[in-house]
Amino acid sequence: MQLVHYLHTAITVNDLERSQHFYGEILGLELVHRPLNFPGCWYEIQGIQIHLIQHFHPPTLLPDPAKWGRNAHLAFAVADLPQAAQELLSAGYPVQKSSSGRAALFTQDPDGHIIELSQWEP
Missing domain, CATH: 3.10.180.10 (2,3-Dihydroxybiphenyl 1,2-Dioxygenase, domain 1)
Incomplete structure (x- = not known):
């Protein structure tokens, strides 16, 4: 294959x-x-x-609720990570900085799916 x-x-x-x-x-x-x-x-x-x-289902349960990046997630690169964080917070979405120390954060969609946003470094 x-x-x-x-x-x-x-x-x-x-x-x-x-x-x-x-x-x-x-x-x-x-x-x-x-x-x-x-x-x-x-x-x-x-x-x-x-x-x-x-598809109606119970909220997503996180195996590791303390560190969102250690759960299944979608990941995207963003042009301006601090701006993305501010937009998410202003819209009422939670934000958790990456515990690895790199320029990344995690948020949750309305169903609790984890989304990673990392600073784009071409």
Whole structure:
């Protein structure tokens, strides 16, 4: 087997509208066409997609609630990490600095999924 490209990650969300606000408005991901007929939506960044699938479930439980980066998470690079932190806090989303000491932080989407944001260093 030879994998040739990473396509997408799918996550389940309880409230699609609330999650669309987080992923589309707060994170600024581009909404793309989704040719399916069950509740959900797709976002894309640089050819990689995130598929949100509406499926009612209990809140996500974190195996390591003290250190969010040690849990399953999605990771993105940002141009300005302090600005990203301020935008998240202003919008009411929690922020936890990386315990590794690197320029990164973690937040949670409305369903408790962990999102990592790291300072982009090209």
